[in-house]
Amino acid sequence: MNQPKVAVIIINWNGKYLLEECLNSVENQDYNNYKIVFVDNGSEDGSVEFVKEKFPKIEIISLDKNTGFAKGNNIGIHKAFEDSEVEYIALLNNDAMTERSWLSEMVRIIRQDDKIGSVAPKILKHWRRDEIDSIGIKIRFNGGGVNIGANEKDKKQYDNIEEVFGTTGCSCLYKRKMLEDIVMDNNNYFDNDFFAFCEDVDLAWRARLRGWKSFTSPE
DSSP states (O other): OOOOEEEEEEEESSOHHHHHHHHHHHHTOSOOSEEEEEEEESOSSSHHHHHHHHOTTSEEEEESSOOHHHHHHHHHHHHHTTSTTEEEEEEEETTOOOOTTHHHHHHHHHTTOTTEEEEEEOEEOSSOTTBEEESOEEEOTTSOEEETTTTOBOSSTTOSOOEESBOOTTEEEEEHHHHHHHOOTTSOSSOGGGOSSSHHHHHHHHHHHTTOEEEEEOO
């Protein structure tokens, strides 16, 4: 099967103790056509040196201060898009680890419909892996977002592929065409004013208003 190119963006701030598990899991994907862009937000714990030594193939962007999750991802996405072959952006928190089929399953779902702009995997809690953290975002009455399935026991109740309002920035896949369609006037994809938290909800609103869909990838 033809595999479109994915850029995996990982933001880090003083998370050296998390990186070996996270990065090993990404490098163990059953998907072949991807690269990792590691954006370090001014860490002081030796994170950059660790990645250079242990994961020499990873592209590193080393910033001199903590710019936040939103701006850090914007910087990483702009760098990834310098490669014209990149069709998808995957985000992953540095405190997460992936199944081998993480990328292949998300790409499989997003390619099923031209208007699917993002895909949400099933995210389980690290220390309680029978418990759900998120299977996507739904919108509350006040316009804010909440994680679907949060704190529920995973009893396969979300194992059908379904449409959701949006995806959480902890782990997701974005289509390049969607990001370029909803880019802000200042050329940002996420709104830097959020710094961290709710930036993914804001992006989901803009995508929805432009006619893009989000789906789950429970496998």
